[in-house]
Amino acid sequence: MDPPREKWKNKFNEWFREVIYKAEVYDYRYPVKGIGVWPPYGMKIRNNVISILKDLLNQTGHEEVLFPLLIPEEILRKESEHIEKFEDEVFWVTYGGRKKLERKLALRPTSETAIMEMLKLWIKDHTDLPFRIYQIVNVFRYETKATQPMIRLREVTMFKEAHTAHATMEDAEKQVRSAIEIYKKFFDELCIPYMISQRPEWDKFAGAVYTIAFDTLMPDGRTLQIGTVHNLGQNFSRAFEVTYLKPDGTHEFVYTTSYGISERVIAALIAVHGDDHGLVLPYNIAPIQVVIVPIPYKGTENTVFELCNRVIKVLKEIGLRVYLDDREDITPGEKFYYWELKGVPLRIEIGPRDVANNCVTVSRRDTLERKVISIAEIKTKIPELLEDIRRNLRARARKWLQQHTFFSEKLEEAANIVNNRKGIVVVPWCGDTDCGLNIEDSLEGSVLGIPLDLEINVKGKRCIMCGKEAKTVIRVSKTY
Amino acid sequence: MDPPREKWKNKFNEWFREVIYKAEVYDYRYPVKGIGVWPPYGMKIRNNVISILKDLLNQTGHEEVLFPLLIPEEILRKESEHIEKFEDEVFWVTYGGRKKLERKLALRPTSETAIMEMLKLWIKDHTDLPFRIYQIVNVFRYETKATQPMIRLREVTMFKEAHTAHATMEDAEKQVRSAIEIYKKFFDELCIPYMISQRPEWDKFAGAVYTIAFDTLMPDGRTLQIGTVHNLGQNFSRAFEVTYLKPDGTHEFVYTTSYGISERVIAALIAVHGDDHGLVLPYNIAPIQVVIVPIPYKGTENTVFELCNRVIKVLKEIGLRVYLDDREDITPGEKFYYWELKGVPLRIEIGPRDVANNCVTVSRRDTLERKVISIAEIKTKIPELLEDIRRNLRARARKWLQQHTFFSEKLEEAANIVNNRKGIVVVPWCGDTDCGLNIEDSLEGSVLGIPLDLEINVKGKRCIMCGKEAKTVIRVSKTY
Numbered sequence: 001m002d003p004p005r006e007k008w009k010n011k012f013n014e015w016f017r018e019v020i021y022k023a024e025v026y027d028y029r030y031p032v033k034g035i036g037v038w039p040p041y042g043m044k045i046r047n048n049v050i051s052i053l054k055d056l057l058n059q060t061g062h063e064e065v066l067f068p069l070l071i072p073e074e075i076l077r078k079e080s081e082h083i084e085k086f087e088d089e090v091f092w093v094t095y096g097g098r099k100k101l102e103r104k105l106a107l108r109p110t111s112e113t114a115i116m117e118m119l120k121l122w123i124k125d126h127t128d129l130p131f132r133i134y135q136i137v138n139v140f141r142y143e144t145k146a147t148q149p150m151i152r153l154r155e156v157t158m159f160k161e162a163h164t165a166h167a168t169m170e171d172a173e174k175q176v177r178s179a180i181e182i183y184k185k186f187f188d189e190l191c192i193p194y195m196i197s198q199r200p201e202w203d204k205f206a207g208a209v210y211t212i213a214f215d216t217l218m219p220d221g222r223t224l225q226i227g228t229v230h231n232l233g234q235n236f237s238r239a240f241e242v243t244y245l246k247p248d249g250t251h252e253f254v255y256t257t258s259y260g261i262s263e264r265v266i267a268a269l270i271a272v273h274g275d276d277h278g279l280v281l282p283y284n285i286a287p288i289q290v291v292i293v294p295i296p297y298k299g300t301e302n303t304v305f306e307l308c309n310r311v312i313k314v315l316k317e318i319g320l321r322v323y324l325d326d327r328e329d330i331t332p333g334e335k336f337y338y339w340e341l342k343g344v345p346l347r348i349e350i351g352p353r354d355v356a357n358n359c360v361t362v363s364r365r366d367t368l369e370r371k372v373i374s375i376a377e378i379k380t381k382i383p384e385l386l387e388d389i390r391r392n393l394r395a396r397a398r399k400w401l402q403q404h405t406f407f408s409e410k411l412e413e414a415a416n417i418v419n420n421r422k423g424i425v426v427v428p429w430c431g432d433t434d435c436g437l438n439i440e441d442s443l444e445g446s447v448l449g450i451p452l453d454l455e456i457n458v459k460g461k462r463c464i465m466c467g468k469e470a471k472t473v474i475r476v477s478k479t480y
Numbered sequence: 481m482d483p484p485r486e487k488w489k490n491k492f493n494e495w496f497r498e499v500i501y502k503a504e505v506y507d508y509r510y511p512v513k514g515i516g517v518w519p520p521y522g523m524k525i526r527n528n529v530i531s532i533l534k535d536l537l538n539q540t541g542h543e544e545v546l547f548p549l550l551i552p553e554e555i556l557r558k559e560s561e562h563i564e565k566f567e568d569e570v571f572w573v574t575y576g577g578r579k580k581l582e583r584k585l586a587l588r589p590t591s592e593t594a595i596m597e598m599l600k601l602w603i604k605d606h607t608d609l610p611f612r613i614y615q616i617v618n619v620f621r622y623e624t625k626a627t628q629p630m631i632r633l634r635e636v637t638m639f640k641e642a643h644t645a646h647a648t649m650e651d652a653e654k655q656v657r658s659a660i661e662i663y664k665k666f667f668d669e670l671c672i673p674y675m676i677s678q679r680p681e682w683d684k685f686a687g688a689v690y691t692i693a694f695d696t697l698m699p700d701g702r703t704l705q706i707g708t709v710h711n712l713g714q715n716f717s718r719a720f721e722v723t724y725l726k727p728d729g730t731h732e733f734v735y736t737t738s739y740g741i742s743e744r745v746i747a748a749l750i751a752v753h754g755d756d757h758g759l760v761l762p763y764n765i766a767p768i769q770v771v772i773v774p775i776p777y778k779g780t781e782n783t784v785f786e787l788c789n790r791v792i793k794v795l796k797e798i799g800l801r802v803y804l805d806d807r808e809d810i811t812p813g814e815k816f817y818y819w820e821l822k823g824v825p826l827r828i829e830i831g832p833r834d835v836a837n838n839c840v841t842v843s844r845r846d847t848l849e850r851k852v853i854s855i856a857e858i859k860t861k862i863p864e865l866l867e868d869i870r871r872n873l874r875a876r877a878r879k880w881l882q883q884h885t886f887f888s889e890k891l892e893e894a895a896n897i898v899n900n901r902k903g904i905v906v907v908p909w910c911g912d913t914d915c916g917l918n919i920e921d922s923l924e925g926s927v928l929g930i931p932l933d934l935e936i937n938v939k940g941k942r943c944i945m946c947g948k949e950a951k952t953v954i955r956v957s958k959t960y
Contacts, residue, residue, distance in 0.1 A: 040613070064523045066523060066526075068516070069635060092576075093573050093574075097569055104575075118510065142577045
């Protein structure tokens with residue numbers, strides 16, 4: 001069974017809000033706009049996601065650090081393009097107690113400036129390079145548009161920002177490619193399908209030489225940016241005077257990059273895999289991987305619970321997160337409903353017949369299919385099933401993205417795709433900024449940029465807007 | 481060798497600042513007063529400390545959550561004693577971009593108010609109780625006194641705050657006792673000696689019925705508060721209208737507690753164990769537990785490195801964090817100095833003679849003693865040594881605290897102890913607040929409160945201030 005995404009097209013927001021609230025992933029009833037609470041179940045999902053991300057970064061030469069939240073105004077202003085973009089989005093602290101502060105302090109919207117201020121002290125010599133750090137912190141944006149839980153927030157609480165410094169532009173480029181590989185692995189782990197695009201000039205990060213972004217497609221036909229990688233060149237190092245001593249005795253400004261991921265990945269995870277029953281979680285993210293529901297009839301309680309405990313023991317021994325739902329005040333049916341909502345990948349039902357046949361009944365969350373497994377096979381079959389569910393989640397989400405990616409050379413056709421939120425359209429483009437902006441206007445969508453994960457052959461193709469020779473193609477969609 | 485704490489008495493601050501900077505635990509050069517950066521090495525220490533704390537909380541029925549940083553003014557004001565105390569300490573956000581906000585938002589100084597606001601929605605029924613959550617977050621205080629790295633901060637970055645709700649005052653009391661047990665285990669894990677005192681009325685947490693605090697003694701003779709446990713009774717639940725349905729159909733306000741720990745524990749860890757060479761870390765906290773320093777002479781490189789790798793393999797197999805310092809541009813002596821500064825519990829030196837004798841030379845960080853161990857013994861002796869170092873750290877720190885705790889019934893003598901920062905003095909007290917405040921004035925110190933970890937027998941004793949019959953004793957010291 002595939003998630004009924006087409007059906008949701010116009011009620012996705014409703015579905016999303018309902019499922020994250022009911023499954024206790026995120027509580028948006030906190031009385032400040034665009035700011036919410038992570039209750040225990042959501043926090044466990046989040047910790048599992050963070051753990052995968054940290055492992056990937058730690059394995060690739062990144063070290064975790066922690067920088068302050070508050071950035072003095074004069075430091076935030078050092079890189080001019082940067083502040084120009086963030087000027088309208090920054091929250092300012094102006095009072096300490098009853099006393100007006102002598103200088104305003106910004107709540108970090110991102111930490112390039114705070115970090116560059118310290119890199120100036122930390123980096124001296126070419127042997128200090130490459131330099132790779134990351135932190136997972138809260139950042140703030142004064143969003144004036146409609147906010148949305150986990151997606152468009154005023155307090156982003158899970159911002160993983162990596163920052164690197166290098167001796168040459170070539171090394172910075174290499175780091176960008178390495179960051180892309182890390183993110184690919186990360187999204188693959190989460191079974192989230194993605195498109196990689198180089199953002200157009202008019203949509204790159206404020207202060208970047210260029211920005212590469214990961215987008216996924218949400219069930220309502222809009223794309224969601226889930227990760228970005230910026231090559232900052234020497235823009236920030238010049239503004240902050242971060243230089244290093246070269247082997248030849250001269251000094252040069254370092255080349256820096258930065259790349260980020262936020263709780264939007266959890267929103268994407270929920271959106272691309274969920275169905276009418278609720279969450280569907282891959283087992284590496286699921287706080288509970290297997291739930292055991294005993295179905296005892298009068299007089300069989302002892303033997304049923306005995307088998308439950310045997311099964312739990314076997315599964316714990318192979319390192320699985322198992323939970324026995326032995327609540328007495330609700331029916332097995334209510335338990336099924338509850339754990340499906342929570343997205344537990346596998347449910348094992350154990351009743352007297354299972355005891356008699358020395359087997360269990362297993363129900364997989366992705367397809368809701370049930371089958372019987374003998375006790376002897378549990379140790380091997382359960383991990384296989386969990387892996388198979390993950391494979392299926394990844395495959396069907398990818399397929400859906402592919403099915404909703406269109407190529408068009410006709411403006412009207414392309415506009416129809418974007419306007420009706422059918423998905424992403426790839427169109428030929430001459431490379432001219434004005435043409436790009438006109439395409440956005442005509443299609444009533446956003447240019448995601450030049451695909452880095454598609455083979456592009458535009459020989460003989462014409463720009464969809466001006467009709468001149470196309471230099472490349474660009475992805476266009478409605479976006480979040 | 482004991483840390484030369486007496487010697488440091490008047491230069492402790494200097495020593496502390498120097499060692500956390502040089503060992504790269506904490507960088508206080510960030511250009512905002514009372515706010516600093518955690519570089520990679522400090523972050524690893526911090527993560528190890530957090531991991532121990534989280535395990536203890538997770539094992540005792542607490543669930544991790546995450547609440548917002550920003551608290552609207554009207555919510556912070558709901559509990560009147562609370563805001564009265566924090567009024568002068570709160571940072572206020574007043575602008576979003578260029579726009580003045582309609583209502584001021586506080587940077588949380590602590591999260592009781594934000595959490596009560598949600599508990600009102602989360603707790604309905606007696607079956608929802610007991611309710612235990614915690615989070616590890618940054619909190620802010622507009623400190624006007626002199627700030628101090630990791631000790632007196634404007635941004636506290638590692639605030640673990642637990643919050644619980646209960647059906648009865650008795651259950652809340654039980655939770656307070658349970659929290660004290662958790663903290664005792666935690667400080668024991670860190671080998672930090674502590675005193676447990678019930679804070680006097682005039683020094684309890686703003687909004688609490690009573691506060692119990694953990695203090696340790698710093699080398700300069702002042703005590704440092706390293707943990708607090710508050711019984712909040714119904715003070716917050718009344719202000720926020722958090723009630724639950726009792727089995728008899730009536731509603732009652734819940735009883736709440738809260739308890740906190742911050743990065744001050746890391747400051748204490750460094751202060752109580754460190755010596756003239758730098759940090760001294762217990763192995764469960766040390767990012768690197770064993771460092772291997774090869775000492776090859778020309779021609780012996782191969783055999784020396786071969787033995788290094790054999791030793792590393794053995795130690796990794798038993799789960800230790802081992803590091804081979806194979807830098808070629810510095811001498812073994814410089815390496816010794818470097819790793820002693822970083823507090824690595826054990827150093828293993830391997831030279832040609834060790835190869836010839838099939839042994840290694842081990843140097844322990846706490847006593848700087850060296851001894852030779854045969855290769856065959858490594859697997860058992862190294863873990864034993866690490867455990868022995870931890871035992872020694874705990875014992876000598878405890879002893880030092882005991883040696884600096886005095887009992888006095890004479891005002892002049894007691895004043896001399898506190899004033900000259902000799903340590904803590906325990907004095908008889910009649911229980912009267914005015915007398916307590918007079919004791920603080922006369923001794924030029926602070927009343928830590930009534931000891932909960934000492935047997936108190938005041939039969940026949942007289943209040944050190946007024947001479948009336950003593951009801952109890954209180955601890956007094958100079959404090960941070």
